[in-house]
Amino acid sequence: MTDRSDGLNQVLAELRAAADRPPERAVSAPPALYNRADVLDLEIERIFRKGWACAGFAAEIPNPGDYLTYSIVDQPVVVIRGDDGEVRAFSNVCRHRMAVLLEGRGAARRLICPYHAWTYGLDGGLIGAGHMERTACFDRGDYALPAVRCEVWNGFIYLTLNPDARGMAETLAPLEPVVARYDMAGYLPVLHQEQTWDTNWKVLVENFMEGYHGPVAHKPRSASA
Numbered sequence: 001m002t003d004r005s006d007g008l009n010q011v012l013a014e015l016r017a018a019a020d021r022p023p024e025r026a027v028s029a030p031p032a033l034y035n036r037a038d039v040l041d042l043e044i045e046r047i048f049r050k051g052w053a054c055a056g057f058a059a060e061i062p063n064p065g066d067y068l069t070y071s072i073v074d075q076p077v078v079v080i081r082g083d084d085g086e087v088r089a090f091s092n093v094c095r096h097r098m099a100v101l102l103e104g105r106g107a108a109r110r111l112i113c114p115y116h117a118w119t120y121g122l123d124g125g126l127i128g129a130g131h132m133e134r135t136a137c138f139d140r141g142d143y144a145l146p147a148v149r150c151e152v153w154n155g156f157i158y159l160t161l162n163p164d165a166r167g168m169a170e171t172l173a174p175l176e177p178v179v180a181r182y183d184m185a186g187y188l189p190v191l192h193q194e195q196t197w198d199t200n201w202k203v204l205v206e207n208f209m210e211g212y213h214g215p216v217a218h219k220p221r222s223a224s225a
Contacts, residue, residue: 049161050160050162061080079159090147096116099114126140151168
């Protein structure tokens, strides 16, 4: 265990050293950052369980009952627009036998469990549980779907499992003057794709963060093409 911990500390020290280098002396992150299981465990703990994740556009669920589903690590989440127009997120798991309530994207006036038909409203409250009225100690108010923190910033839906996370509006406030002219809150989705990439998640993020490949891999087609 000590050797494993020492190895992880060494990798993190190498990462810090690489991050501290001036731009003109930049180097790639240490290879171990991409293939060590303990690095992934740390990322799950410090990033995915504590940070914010973007689940999609609010414009994808414009009407009451419209929903989309998402997963943060091993937690299924449903994002749904309520009757009051607010976008909310809940655990996408029935409180009875833990069946997943909804899949994909769509519209629903109620969230109905496919296993025993426990039924939840758009506010996450339990409104129907067959035959449970026979149990004297059962109170529907005790079985609402757990809420997941949800914020909409410039039309983007953000989720976090961390109750103490700094709000996205506050975190991204310095970007407001930069993005204001793009009116992102008015964006409308035109295409939805779900893909599974057989690679470390950081490789995908790094690819989209750099524009070095753009003029080559994404060069404009000529008019005659």
